[in-house]
Amino acid sequence: MSKQPRILLLYTGGTIGMVTNPKTGSLIPFNFEHMAGQVPELNKLGVDLQAITFDPIIDSSDMRPEYWIEMAQIIYDNYEDFDGFVVLQGTDTMAYTASALSFILQGLSKPIVLTGSQLPIGTIRTDGKENLISSIQIAADKKNGKSRVPEVSVYFENQLFRGNRTTKHNAEYFYAFRSDNYPALAEAGIDIHYNTNAILPVSNNTKPEFHKSFDQSLAMLRLFPGIQKKLVEQICRLEGMKGLILQSYGAGNVMTDQWFTDIMRETVDRGIYVLNVTQCRAGGVKMGKYESSKGLIDAGVWSGYDMSLEAAITKMMYVLGKNMKRQEAEVCFKKSLSGEINEDLIASD
Numbered sequence: 001m002s003k004q005p006r007i008l009l010l011y012t013g014g015t016i017g018m019v020t021n022p023k024t025g026s027l028i029p030f031n032f033e034h035m036a037g038q039v040p041e042l043n044k045l046g047v048d049l050q051a052i053t054f055d056p057i058i059d060s061s062d063m064r065p066e067y068w069i070e071m072a073q074i075i076y077d078n079y080e081d082f083d084g085f086v087v088l089q090g091t092d093t094m095a096y097t098a099s100a101l102s103f104i105l106q107g108l109s110k111p112i113v114l115t116g117s118q119l120p121i122g123t124i125r126t127d128g129k130e131n132l133i134s135s136i137q138i139a140a141d142k143k144n145g146k147s148r149v150p151e152v153s154v155y156f157e158n159q160l161f162r163g164n165r166t167t168k169h170n171a172e173y174f175y176a177f178r179s180d181n182y183p184a185l186a187e188a189g190i191d192i193h194y195n196t197n198a199i200l201p202v203s204n205n206t207k208p209e210f211h212k213s214f215d216q217s218l219a220m221l222r223l224f225p226g227i228q229k230k231l232v233e234q235i236c237r238l239e240g241m242k243g244l245i246l247q248s249y250g251a252g253n254v255m256t257d258q259w260f261t262d263i264m265r266e267t268v269d270r271g272i273y274v275l276n277v278t279q280c281r282a283g284g285v286k287m288g289k290y291e292s293s294k295g296l297i298d299a300g301v302w303s304g305y306d307m308s309l310e311a312a313i314t315k316m317m318y319v320l321g322k323n324m325k326r327q328e329a330e331v332c333f334k335k336s337l338s339g340e341i342n343e344d345l346i347a348s349d
């Protein structure tokens, strides 16, 4: 039997494997064999690499919750047979996928590293090769027989981030992702340096918990100065909506108009879970710090603390998918399931 670490790679699409359509000049997803053929270094890595290609391979703008469950199912089914997992997908929705996977598969003892690239792997200045090779190395890396990074992460441009803390912030430069509210889990230089204290502990379970039902009956309300009552009403009264992500200002602040507080209260009273996250990329919601957010507490709106928008949306899908009662949902939003919230913020709430 091979002693090499076994890595399962899921290729879902994205720029990393794209080629130019000669007719239109646009980039389109292409097959894994083509991509792997561009990286002969894969044979020198000392890992037993197996690959599964999604059907169809997609531009990640077409990502859907069903695909997240499908990815998680593949990882779950192959969990015992591999030491780590690498998911290749487009960068556009990678932060959503990473967040979703961190809620679908909880209690990991093995790494799930997501990566992609800004330039296709077949192009001369591609960032894809380094991203791919380092991701495989991180997924395979162990210390004292235990995986170095047993969580869902995103590797990009020499840095490894906690997946549910990432956001795509740059559509131009190789440095495409940020994690403003949580430090990098690892940095790749000549060696890979792990920030051990920041990494989730290895779970003792042989298999992770697999939470398969996601419900996307949610909406998002992003405030802006001058937002009209009728728009707020229409969003909050959307038929079939069960969860609402409120994107507020700064530390969770909203306008003090009575009509707004009334609509929020009425929304909560209709059984909708309303979660307050900030429009800021760094820092988080501290409801009650300013007068302008006190009304939300009374209305029954919950704090999203320092969760990213991507984490808030996918956590809401997770909670709704479980059909949680209000009290249970509140408990779930007031704890960190997979490192998506700074627990000090919850404690000081």
Ligand code: ASP
Pocket (backbone or CB within 6 Å): 013, 014, 015, 016, 058, 059, 060, 061, 089, 090, 091, 092, 093, 116, 117, 118
């Ligand atoms: N549109 C591409 C995608 O997300 C962009 C990328 O891969 O970076 O699939």
